[in-house]
Amino acid sequence: MIELPTVLADEAPKATGTSLFRRLTKNPVGLGSLIWLALLVLTAIFANVIAPMDPNAADINAVLAKPGGAHPLGADSAGQDVLSRLFFASRYSLLGAMLALAVAAVFGIIGGLIAGYYGKWFNAVSSWLTGLLMALPGIVVLLAARSVLGPSLWGSMAIFGVLLSPAFFRLVFAAVSAVRNELYVDAARVSGLSDARIIGRHILTVVRAPVIIQAAMITGIAIAIQAGLDFLGLGDTSIPTWGSMLSDGFQQIYSNPLLMIWPSLAIALTCVALTLLANAMRDELERSGGRKRRRRGAVELSPAEAEPIIVHDEIPDTEGRFGEELLRVDRLAVGYDQPDGSVKRVVHDVSLVVKRGEVHGLIGESGSGKTQTAWSVLRLLPEGGRVVGGAISFEGVDLADASERKLLGIRGKKIAYIPQEPMSNLDPSFTIGYQLVEPIRNSLGLSKDEAKAKAIGLLTRVGIPNPERTFTAYPHEVSGGMAQRVLIAGAISCDPDLLIADEPTTALDVTVQAEVLDLLRDLQRELQMGVILVTHNFGVVADLCDRVSVMRNGRIVETGPVRSLFANPQHEYTRALFDAILEEGPPRGELKEPDLVPIMTESVFLPSNINKGVVL
Amino acid sequence: MSTSAVSEKPLVSTLLDVKDVTVDYPIKGFRKEPFRALKGVSLDIRPGETVGLVGESGSGKTTLGRAVLGLAPVTGGSITYRSQEISQLGRKARRALSSEIQVVFQDPYTSLNPSLTIEQILAEPLTVRNVPAKEAGKRVRELLDQVGLPSGSVDRLPREFSGGQRQRIAIARALALDPRLIVCDEPVSALDLSTQARVLELFKEIQERTGVAYLFVSHDLEVVRHLSHRVAVMYHGEIVEWGDGDQVTARPEHPYTQRLFLAAPVPDPVRQEQRRAERRRLELEQREADLQAGAVA
The missing domain is CATH 1.10.3720.10 (MetI-like)
Known part of the structure; x- marks a missing residue:
C-alpha cells in the first residue's frame, strides 16, 4: 500500500x-x-x-418481509425498509x-x-x-x-x-x-x-x-x-x-x-x-x-538524406604499429521498435575498420549515434533496439546475428568495455575485489587464490597506489578516478583484442582525465589492443586516437587518420565543430573603462527592510 | 540619507566583496566535526565584470557561488554587496535581494520545474512582485526575444526543448528582474560543443548590453578564459591563484594551475604530444620539489 x-x-x-x-x-x-x-x-x-x-x-407487520410490494428489497428483522436503509x-x-x-x-x-x-x-x-x-x-x-x-x-x-x-x-x-x-x-x-x-x-x-x-x-x-x-x-x-x-x-x-x-x-x-x-x-x-524519455533521445531524421562520406587519404603505417584487421563494420543500421510497430533508425550506413593496435575515435554531439554504434558492436543495445541492417564481423564472426551463446564467448573475453560513469557501473553492495575476481574466475577458469593474485596484479598495473586496500574496499570508498581504474583493470583482465571505451573520461576531473588517458595509451600499446573510443572531446581524440570518424545524426560524415583530419577538416560540420572549440581563443582581456557601469546611488533594498528581515 | 555613504565612493567601485569566507557543512552524527568546504576565501567583483572561478570537483567553487546566493551556510568572514553585508540575511531580506543577484545553474534538465510552462516559469519572479499579468506577459516575450527563443514557446513545457534551449530559458529567468550580478554555476558544462559556444556568446552579448556582472563558475579553463576579465583558481577550498584572466589561463604561476592547464588535452595531435611531454616533465619537477621541501623540513 x-x-x-x-x-x-x-x-x-x-x-x-x-x-x-x-x-x-x-x-x-x-x-x-x-x-x-x-x-x-x-x-x-x-x-x-x-x-x-x-x-x-x-413496521411490525413487515418484519423480515420478502422483496416486492412496498418493500422492493424486503424488510429487516425490525421491519425497516432495506432499500431505504441501504x-x-x-x-x-x-x-x-x-x-x-x-x-x-x-x-x-x-x-x-x-x-x-x-x-x-x-x-x-x-x-x-x-x-x-x-x-x-x-x-x-x-x-x-x-x-x-x-x-x-x-x-x-x-x-x-x-x-x-x-x-x-x-x-x-x-x-x-x-x-x-x-x-x-x-x-x-x-x-x-x-x-x-x-x-x-x-x-x-x-x-x-x-x-x-x-x-x-x-x-x-x-x-x-x-x-x-x-x-x-x-x-x-x-x-x-x-x-x-x-x-x-x-x-x-x-x-x-x-x-x-x-x-x-x-x-x-x-x-x-x-x-x-x-x-x-x-x-x-x-x-x-x-513516453517521455529525456536526454538520450534518438534523433528523428529521414533516412533519405544520405550524403557522400569524406574519406581522408591513408598515412602509410611506417612504424608497423598496426596488425591485422580485427573488426569490420559494414553499412550498419540500428533501429528502435516503436509502439506503433514501425522502426526508428538512429544509425545509418556506418562502416568502419579497426586493426590490431589501432585506436579509432568516434566523435559527435549528443544524439549523433556514436554510443549506439559502440553498443551494437557489443550487442548491448537498450530494450527495443536492434541491428536492422549491415554486418559487424569480428575475427571472422558476424556479431550482427550471432547467437547469444556465441556472444558469451566473445563479450568480456575478446571484446572488453569501459563505461562512462564508473560509479554506476560498480555494484555498491559488493567489494571491489569480489567484483573483479568473479568475472576473472568465470572467464579464465582460475581458482579463487589465483584470481585474487591476478586481480591485485591488475590493480597494481592500472596505477592504484594501495592495491590490497582497494581490493577489500567498497565502491563508495574510492574516488571516481580510482573507480575508473578499477573498471579498466576489469576490462583488461581477460587480455582482450578489442576494447570499447564509451566516453571513459567524461565524468572525471581534468587532471584525473589526463592520468586515465595516459594509462589507456600505455595499456593499449602494451597489449596491442584495437580500441573504439567514443567521445565528444576533440582533445581526447588528439591525445589518443590514430583514426577518427565524425558522426552526425546517425551517420559518419568524415573519416580518416587523425593527423590529416585535424590538419584539414573538410566537411562543413567538422569545420563548424572545430570553430566551436574555444582552445587558444582570445582572452576576454581586462575590464575596460567604458564597460564599467556606475553604481546607482539609491539602494533598491532599503536598510529598514534589511533590519526587519534580520529580526524576523 | 542612507544613500550618501554610497555616493561618496568613487564611481568605479566594488559590486561584490567576498572576504575570508568560510563555509562549514554539518556532518551527520553525534559530535562530528563539520566539513569545511571553504577555508577563508576572498575575491571581489566590479560592476559589469566577469570573474571566472575555476577548480575541480570538491574544490569549493560551487559552494562559493551558493554562499553568494545565500544557499550555503556562511560561518565566517563577510560577503558585502554594494557595501551591505549579505551573508547572514534572513529570508525576507534575501527575497528583497533577488532582483539584484540571480543564478543560472549547471543542469538545465533539473533547474526548470517540469510541470510548469515556459510562461509560468518566466513570469513567476514578476508575479511575486505584483507585476500585473499583462505587463508580465509582455516582459516574458521580451525576455525570450533577448535569449533568442521564439515567443511562440510560452505555452510549451521544458521537456519540449533541447539542453541548449533550456539553458536559454534559465538565462531568461535570471534576467527577468534586471539583476546586477548573476552567479553562473557551470552553465555550459552539460551542453554540446557547438551549443556551448553559442550560449557563451549569448552571455557575452547580454553583458555588453546590460552591464550585468557574472561570477562564472566552471571546471574548464578555456571556457573561463573566453568570458572572464579576471580569474580565480580554487583548490581544496582555497583560492590558489587570482588575477588577470589572460595571465592565469595562459601563463599560470601556481603549480596547481600549471598542472590544470597542462592536463587539458589540446585538439591538435601534434601539439598535444608536446603538451603531454611538458606535463610529464612538470609532474616530475614538482614531485622532486616536493621531495626536497620535505627533506628540508
Missing part, C-alpha cells in the same frame, strides 16, 4: 489533474470504477429524496470514510510537507510519531476508544484517520525530500519566492498525483474497517450503515439470507472500485512517464 505510490513520485510532475481525469475515462477499468463511485455518491447525497421510506421507521447507509458509510480520509490527509500531508521541506527537529519528532502510530494495532485502539468515548461513528473514524495518517506522511515526506534539493527549488528561492509559495507551487504539484492514488486506497480501507466495527456491533446503532445492516443480516442468515447480500455487495463493490481506480490512475500516470 505504501510502496506503490513512492514508485510514482518522480512520474508525478508530468501529470496534471484534468488530463489525468480525461485519460481515466478512456481506461475501461477506470471508467467503470468512476461510474460506480459517482452513482454511489449521488445516492448518498439524495438519499432522503429517492428513499421510499424513513430508514428508521419500523441508501441512507451509503450516506453514513461514505461520510465516515471521508472523515477518516480528511483527518489522515490533513495530518499526513501537512506533517509530511513540513518535515520534508524544513527537516530538523520536526522531522525527527514526526518520524518517531509515525513509527509509533504504525506500530499500534488499529482495531485494538478503536475498541479502547469505544469503551471510553462510547459508540460513535464520527469519533471512531476520526481516530482511525489519525492511525492512517502515516500512509500520507511517508509518501509526502519521501516526495518532498526528493525535490527539496532540486535545482528549480533553489532557483525559486533565488527568484524571491516565499516558502509558502514554493511549497504550493513547486512541491505540492509533485505530491498531488501519488496523494490522489493513496486517497483512493485509504477510503477503501476506511470503509472496510468501519463495516467491520459495525458488524461486531460496536458502532452507533441509531444510524444505518452497511456494517450494521450486515450484522443484522448475519443474525437472520437462516431465515432470510438475502438480507446479507445487499450490504455485502455495496461494501465489496465500493472497495473493489476504489482499488481498481487507484490502479487505473497508477497505470495512466506510468504510461505518461514512459
